[in-house]
Amino acid sequence: MQYGKKMTAALCGALVAGIAAGCSGGAETTNNEKTAIKVMHYDERGFYQQYGMLFTALYPDIEVQVVATSSVQYEEGKDMQKAMEEFIAEQKPDVLMLGASEYSRMAGEGKLYNLDTFIQKDKFNLEGIAPGILEYIKQQSDGILYGLAPEFYSQALFYNKDLFAKHGITPPTDRMNWEEVLQLAARFPTDGNGDDRIYGLKAGYQADIYQFGMMIGSSLGLNYINPTTMQLSINSDSWKKAFETADKALKSGSLYAEDRNGGFSGSYEDYLLQEPFIGEKVAMSIEGSYMMEQIKEAQTRLKDKGVKNWDIVTVPINPQNPNESTAMSIGQIFAIDANTANADAAWKFVSYINGEDFARVTSKLRNGGFSARTKYIEDEEGRNMAAFYSLMPNSNDMYKDFDKLPREFYMKFDGLTQQEFQGVKDGSVTIAEALDNLQAKGQKLLTEESEKAATAEPSPAGASASGESITIITEGAVSEAPAE
Known part of the structure; x- marks a missing residue:
């Protein structure tokens, strides 16, 4: 991991020099006073390695201030969505880095800038972007494009x-x-x-009935928890079929x-x-x-x-x-705040990191993902690279809103699944019986943990009773905050 980061930084440094010489047609070097924009990202160092070094080399008249989401700390009993909303309201970034659900919510609330005017004025080329990615983003915002994603996995x-x-x-x-x-x-x-x-x-690494069954079920668009109603549905006929398919495949020895x-x-x-x-x-x-x-x-x-x-x-x-x-997902969606006073400069950043030049010079870095511009997803042997991007991300995310579930539920529910499916492996219970047991025990556990969470007193800001560090995971931020 550290070696990969160092290589990325070194390559980015070399690319800066190359792109400044070879793609300077996109830069604007004038004597005008600098425009400052705030860009939301996980952290400043990561931002400059991934985007900032190249952008600032081409646009020296735009000063970028990174608004780091790593500063958002988890508070016991506090909704992380609300925490991110407060963070954005306080920091007022011009460019927002959002997960799909955050993007959808903010677009629906009229908080994002419609990009159509900029796209038409600059004749920004959307045709080179994988159609499934654009369609997925539009699905999240009633058919209007408020943001773009430069990469996907x-x-x-x-x-x-x-x-x-x-x-x-x-x-x-x-x-x-x-x-x-x-x-x-x-x-x-x-x-x-x-x-x-x-x-x-x-x-993948799915070597047991439960994990492989979950993999099959999620690809079929099945859900087993409704985070809004706090109801389980793990013993539905569809889930039973998914686990039976997994069991048959594992027993085949193939x-x-x-x-x-x-x-x-x-x-x-x-x-x-x-x-x-x-x-x-x-x-x-x-x-x-x-x-x-x-x-x-x-x-x-x-x-x-x-x-x-x-x-x-x-x-x-x-x-x-x-x-x-379900095996395809976009990276973060970059959007512009609807009330920004620096819309033009913000668009220069969003359009650049989603544009042709950026895709060309960074396509070799890959870092586990692909450029959204399919022209730069190639193979010297002419293999079927379209297999990576001809589909679109699943619109029915099984894990959507899982951050609303009680934290203690996950670990305890995992223990229940191991217990019940061990019985399936031993032959002491059928898959149907295991799922019925899991439904009853899991629902009881979810109800109990939900009631505990509802009555829990919020801890002091960022504090944890255990004294351990707390990993924060939201669609817009992943960080580790030391407990007080």
């Missing part, structure tokens, strides 16, 4: 073309559903042991299960080969952009070993919403 289904050819199995295609993908996986032989064994699919207890000793080359897709132990694997970097490094270091003939298709989709994916 996505996964795809990687597949080994040689293994499919060797076993005479038709390769996967875009927009297959879970049943189809799991049927493909089950066609690979399940005999053999250790290094001789080939698995049909690695689906799914690769990560050994979480195993350590590693050996060379870096051995470490690369230990990754099951690179080591050709699995025919298909659901992975993000980092897998491409690992494959590239393996091909450089391992020469004749490791996967070489591979491609990607979209992750399994929900047949009811075949154009959406």
Whole structure:
């Protein structure tokens, strides 16, 4: 992690010099007095590494002040949404960095600047941005564009073309559903042991019925808690089917299960080969952009070993919403405050970080994500890179408003799920019985914890009774605040 940050900073420094020389057509260097704008971001250092170094090199007449959301502290019994609202009202940033729900709420309250006038005046090119990203943002704000997201995160289904050819199995295609993908996986032989064994699919690190079932259910747009009514629905027929699908796939022996207890000793080359897709132990694997970097490094270091003939298709989709994916999400949405006195300068920043030049010079950094401008998502071998962006983020987020749930509920509910699904694994209860038990016990737990939270006395600002640091997670901010 630290190595990655240092490399990002070094590359950004080199890019600043390059872009200042090669893209100076976008800069405005005049003798006018500087315009100052406040930009909302996690922290100042991160802002300059990711955006600020390049922007200030091109726009020296615009002075940027970073409004760090890391200063927002959690208070027991206080709504984090309200805390962020108070933060924004107090700091008055011109450019807001928002999560999807914050963006939707503020757009609905008329607090964001309509970008259409700027887009038309500057002939700002929207066509190069992945259509699914623009559509998703517009969905959050009644069809009007109040913000833009310069990057997104996505996964795809990687597949080994040689293994499919060797076993005479038709390769996967875009927009297959879970049943189809799991049927493909089950066609690979399940005999053999250790290094001789080939698995049909690695689906992330979901190695147990509950986690894999949740993965399938969320991709189908299912929800199991309503944070508004504080009601569970984990034992619905749809959830039962999702867990039964997961159970059947795991029992088939076609799914690769990560050994979480195993350590590693050996060379870096051995470490690369230990990754099951690179080591050709699995025919298909659901992975993000980092897998491409690992494959590239393996091909450089391992020469004749490791996967070489591979491609990607979209992750399994929900047949009811075949154009959406829970494996795709946008980065933060950058919007302009409706009441800003510096709208023109704010737009220069928002349009620059979402524009062609920025995407071109930063596309190689990637940092786990992709530029929203698909022109810069490419592969020298002509692979199906559209698999990463041809879908759009799921409009029905299973975890939306989960910050409203009592904090203690998560840990205790996780214990209940382990207990109930251990019974499924042992054969002492059926999936239906486990979910019915989980529904009853979970609802009782949620009700009790909700009542405790409702009667809890707010702690002094930022304080925690345990004296431990508190991790703050909201769509607009992630930080760790030391308890007083």
